[in-house]
Amino acid sequence: MSQHATTYVPKSRFAKWFESRLPLAGLVHSSFIAFPVPRNLTYFWTFGAILIFMLAAQIVTGVWLAMHYVPQSNLAFESVEAIMREVNYGWLLRYLHANGASMFFIAVYIHIFRGLYYGSYKAPREILWLLGVIIFLLMMATAFMGYVLPWGQMSFWGATVITNLFSAIPLVGDTIVSLLWGGYSVGNPTLNRFFALHYLLPFMIAGVVVLHIWALHVVGQNNPTGVPIKSGKDAIPFTPYATIKDMFATIVFVMFFAWWVFFVPNYLGHADNYVPANPAVTPAHIVPEWYFLPFYAILRAIPDKLGGVIAMVGAIVMLALVPWLDTSRVRSANYRPLYRQFFWAFCAVCVLLGWLGSKPPEGGYVIAARVCTAWYFIHFLLILPLLGLFETPKPLPASILETVTGRRGGSAMPVGAAAAPSTKG
Amino acid sequence: MAAITATGQTKATRRDFMLIATGAAGAVGAAAIVWPFVASMAPDAFVIAAGAPVDVDLAPVADGQIVKVFWRGKLVFVRNRTPKEIEEAEKVNLASLPDPQPDSARVKEGKAKWLVVFGNCTHLGCVPLGHEGTYEGWFCPCHGSVYDTSGRVRGGPAPLNLPIPPYTFVSDTKIRIGEESKVPPKAAAA
Ligand code: HEM
Ligand code: FES
Numbered sequence: 001m002s003q004h005a006t007t008y009v010p011k012s013r014f015a016k017w018f019e020s021r022l023p024l025a026g027l028v029h030s031s032f033i034a035f036p037v038p039r040n041l042t043y044f045w046t047f048g049a050i051l052i053f054m055l056a057a058q059i060v061t062g063v064w065l066a067m068h069y070v071p072q073s074n075l076a077f078e079s080v081e082a083i084m085r086e087v088n089y090g091w092l093l094r095y096l097h098a099n100g101a102s103m104f105f106i107a108v109y110i111h112i113f114r115g116l117y118y119g120s121y122k123a124p125r126e127i128l129w130l131l132g133v134i135i136f137l138l139m140m141a142t143a144f145m146g147y148v149l150p151w152g153q154m155s156f157w158g159a160t161v162i163t164n165l166f167s168a169i170p171l172v173g174d175t176i177v178s179l180l181w182g183g184y185s186v187g188n189p190t191l192n193r194f195f196a197l198h199y200l201l202p203f204m205i206a207g208v209v210v211l212h213i214w215a216l217h218v219v220g221q222n223n224p225t226g227v228p229i230k231s232g233k234d235a236i237p238f239t240p241y242a243t244i245k246d247m248f249a250t251i252v253f254v255m256f257f258a259w260w261v262f263f264v265p266n267y268l269g270h271a272d273n274y275v276p277a278n279p280a281v282t283p284a285h286i287v288p289e290w291y292f293l294p295f296y297a298i299l300r301a302i303p304d305k306l307g308g309v310i311a312m313v314g315a316i317v318m319l320a321l322v323p324w325l326d327t328s329r330v331r332s333a334n335y336r337p338l339y340r341q342f343f344w345a346f347c348a349v350c351v352l353l354g355w356l357g358s359k360p361p362e363g364g365y366v367i368a369a370r371v372c373t374a375w376y377f378i379h380f381l382l383i384l385p386l387l388g389l390f391e392t393p394k395p396l397p398a399s400i401l402e403t404v405t406g407r408r409g410g411s412a413m414p415v416g417a418a419a420a421p422s423t424k425g
Numbered sequence: 426m427a428a429i430t431a432t433g434q435t436k437a438t439r440r441d442f443m444l445i446a447t448g449a450a451g452a453v454g455a456a457a458i459v460w461p462f463v464a465s466m467a468p469d470a471f472v473i474a475a476g477a478p479v480d481v482d483l484a485p486v487a488d489g490q491i492v493k494v495f496w497r498g499k500l501v502f503v504r505n506r507t508p509k510e511i512e513e514a515e516k517v518n519l520a521s522l523p524d525p526q527p528d529s530a531r532v533k534e535g536k537a538k539w540l541v542v543f544g545n546c547t548h549l550g551c552v553p554l555g556h557e558g559t560y561e562g563w564f565c566p567c568h569g570s571v572y573d574t575s576g577r578v579r580g581g582p583a584p585l586n587l588p589i590p591p592y593t594f595v596s597d598t599k600i601r602i603g604e605e606s607k608v609p610p611k612a613a614a615a
Contacts, residue, residue, distance in 0.1 A: 157551065161567065164549040179466045184497040185545070189472065280493050280500055280544075282551040284566050300568055305548055305584050361568050 007034050031217050036235035037242045038223035040404050044118075045221065046249030047111040053250050054104040055209065059202050061097040062146075069149065071195035073188035076151035077276045095265040101143050102268045103257045105291035108136060116322070117343055119331030120222040126323040128215040131208055133320045138205045140292070145198040147289060151191060152273035157286045159186045159194070165299075168309040185279065225403050226331025227396055234400035285360065293357030294350050298376065300361045301369040311373065318380040325380055327388025335394040339387050346379045472498070478603030480595065483539065491555040493544060496602045500544035500552060501590055502563075503600070506574060511537050513560070514575035524586045528575045531589060533606060541600065542576040542587035553587075563587075 008029035010019040019025055068087050070079040083090035112132070115121055121129035148159045163180045167173040182189030220229060229235050236242075260267065268290060272283045288296050295312050302308040318325075333340040353372045359365040397403045476497035486492055486505045494501050506514070514528040515537075532540060546553050551567035558564030559580070560573035570581030577586040593606035 157567075160545075161549040161551065178468060179463065181468075182466055183468050183472045184476070185499050185550075187472075187498050189469070193466070279495070279498070280552065282566060286551065286567055300582075303582055305582055308582065 031213070031238075032243070033237065033239040035217060035238040035242075036220070036229060036232075037238050038221055038229055038234060038400050039236045039241075040223050040225065040400050041221065041242070041245075042224055043245075043249055044110070044114040045223075046246050047107050047114065048216075049246035050107045050250050050253045051104070051111060052209065053254075054100060054107055055202065055205060058097065058100050058104060059206075061093050061100060062199070062202065064093050065097055066199065069195075071149070071192050073151060073191050073277070076149060076191060080150040092261070095261045097146075098269060099257065099260045099265060101146065102260070102289070102291065103253070104139065105143070107253070108139060109291075112136070112319070113347065115222075116346075117333045118222055118224060119226055119326070119328070119333070121323045122326065122331050123323070124219045125215075125222065128212060128219060129323055130320060131212040131215060133316070135205055135208050135212060136319070137316065138201055138208065142198060142201040142205065143289065143291070145194040145201070148191065148194050149198060150273060151277045153275045153277060153281075153283050154270045154273040154286065156186060156277035156279065157282050158288060159190060161286065162288075163190075165309050165312075168306040170306070187279075222331065223400060224332060224334060225397055225400055226335070227400055230399050231401075287358050290354065290358075293355075294353035295357075297353040297357035297369045298373045300357070301366065301373040311377075315376060318377065322380065322384065325384045327385050328391065328393070329388070330393040330396065335396055336387075336391060337394065338391045342379065342383050342387065346376075349375045349379070476603060478601045480599055480601050482599055484598045489556075494602065496590060499590075501602055502540070502542050502544045502555070502576075502587075504540040504542075504555070504574075504576075506538055506540055510561075510574040514562075514573060514577075517573070517575075517577075523578050523584070526575075526577060526586055531575050531577075531586070533594060536594060539600070540574070540576060541592050541602065542589055544587070546570055546583055547578065547585040547587065548581065548583040 008019075008026040010016045010025065015025065065083065068079060068083050068090060070076055080094070083094050085091075087093075115129065115132070144158070144162060148155045163177055163186065166176045166180065169176060178184065180190070180193075181187065182193060270287070272286075275283075287293070295315055298315050299308045299312040302311050328336060328339065330336055333343050349372045353369065353376065356365055356369040356372065361369075479494060479496050481492075481494055481503055483503070483505070486503065488505055489507045489510070491502050491504045494503060511528070517528070519525045519527060528537070531542075544552055546565040546567065548565065548568055548570050551565050553563035553565040553570065553572060555563055558571040560571060562574040562576060562579075563572040564570075565572075565581065565583065568582050570583035571579045572583075572587060573579050575586075576589075578584070590602050591605040592600050592602040593604050595601050
């Protein structure tokens with residue numbers, strides 16, 4: 001998996017026999033036990049582990065829900081109500097799954113913004129970053145289709161509005177939409193295929209996660225200084241240090257998760273989704289789940305159907321292009337005084353877009369959404385390329401160790417040459 | 426993969442033939458098997474059969490009333506327009522419309538009272554609210570598209586007028602949606 005020479009030595013006869021046939025234990029050892037971790041990582045680096053936990057949690061609760069759920073438009077709503085009222089602990093499974101999706105997105109947004117702040121997308125981590133963007137896209141598709149399954153009013157109209165986005169595509173748009181629907185409007189065939197895909201996509205996510213971690217273990221982790229590991233003294237072994245820290249952070253996150261599930265399980269949902277789907281009436285305010293709101297605000301900010309769809313897709317394309325849009329050779333915003341300010345402005349714009357996405361599209365809200373949308377793209381297309389040319393970064397520390405201890409020395413661990421393949425930055 | 430002979434010239438071998446033949450068969454086979462997978466996602470025979478024409482009795486529809494019916498799973502508005510609504514729909518300056526169409530092209534000849542249109546906003550498919558918005562035609566609550574009493578878009582992000590389903594008058598008080606009338610609407614020919 002990684003290029004680190006494994007230090008694993010099988011002890012028992014069975015372990016030797018097995019290792020010479022399939023070196024699985026050696027792989028796990030080099031990736032999760034001996035793997036060199038920068039010694040200055042903060043809790044922002046625990047969200048990867050939290051995300052893996054959340055994916056597993058969604059799969060487990062989802063499979064259990066699927067044992068009771070019926071993907072048929074006349075029965076779906078009833079079956080979800082039956083899960084809530086009749087199935088033993090069904091309410092718990094459903095609240096875990098529904099709130100779990102939100103927790104998954106909270107974690108992924110922290111994870112992405114961590115990367116944007118510390119320049120984790122820069123060489124040699126471009127492929128790692130792109131795999132992350134693919135995971136994000138798959139997550140959005142999965143969550144969207146999951147939200148359709150309870151077949152309430154928001155499910156139905158959310159599905160209608162989002163699938164209709166494709167009708168903006170010139171020439172083939174209407175054909176694509178009818179292939180998505182399997183009919184002339186959102187209906188039973190749509191629900192059926194969405195369930196099949198909602199079951200499938202999380203496993204595809206799991207596959208891409210394996211590639212993501214593989215890429216990570218080839219190039220090594222970034223860290224708050226952005227300076228690569230230069231000697232063994234900059235690193236500590238994954239186990240026990242990262243293992244225990246990741247576990248601790250995950251448990252704290254689970255407590256946060258549990259607070260939503262047990263105290264405000266419907267806060268992040270919409271009351272309208274407890275009304276069965278009615279194709280003759282659209283709810284007065286249709287808004288997507290909170291994690292889609294910034295993109296929804298961008299869609300509505302453009303007063304043209306195709307233009308709105310292009311802007312919304314473009315907002316995600318920006319993320320994929322960021323490794324090449326950012327021209328600065330310094331990774332971490334800690335050493336980039338200007339970028340640091342623009343970064344926080346960008347965060348504020350994203351949060352503001354999210355808030356605007358939940359408001360009706362009228363008057364001042366529309367103007368504000370347009371200004372924020374413009375800033376979103378200016379940040380990526382103008383500020384990132386230009387800053388790298390005009391900004392004077394602060395001097396970088398000589399090594400990770402220096403920033404941690406303020407001196408040279410300390411216990412060393414062996415690191416493979418591959419942990420620091422980059423000389424850039 | 427052509428073998429290089431002693432003289433340095435390339436010569437097609439039997440392996441080259443195998444490569445091209447296998448590759449061609451594989452490509453044709455792959456294309457042929459993709460088609461059924463894509464086609465299976467299209468509306469199936471049941472869904473199409475459910476598109477049989479539906480009859481709507483107009484007698485109980487009061488002046489100014491809009492009724493909602495379904496054809497092929499799609500919502501259809503049948504609107505009994507008042508003389509004032511008809512007049513407003515007819516006296517519009519066509520050049521000012523995003524999707525210019527005279528009112529006469531949107532109703533059957535001699536039946537200007539009855540407007541029959543699909544009931545999903547041409548923006549992203551929400552159901553617009555009747556008798557609302559600037560022109561008191563329809564107003565879409567989702568992203569603010571405005572339609573007039575002819576179902577034509579007059580503002581907002583919707584690009585097109587509410588489309589007209591195929592329908593015909595089987596009697597003075599009954600229409601059949603899903604079957605086109607033999608006589609084309611007057612102005613459509615113009
Ligand atoms: C990436 C992981 C996943 C995410 C983000 C996700 C998200 C969602 C969301 C947002 C809902 C709607 C919840 C509601 O409001 O009721 C949902 C429902 C559902 N999901 Fe998932 N899901 C994931 C994985 C899975 C998996 C692996 C299965 C396995 C079969 C599954 C099965 C279901 C079922 C049966 C429902 C309908 C019951 C219900 O609405 O609670 N999900 N999902
Ligand atoms: S769906 Fe009607 S305005 Fe967007």
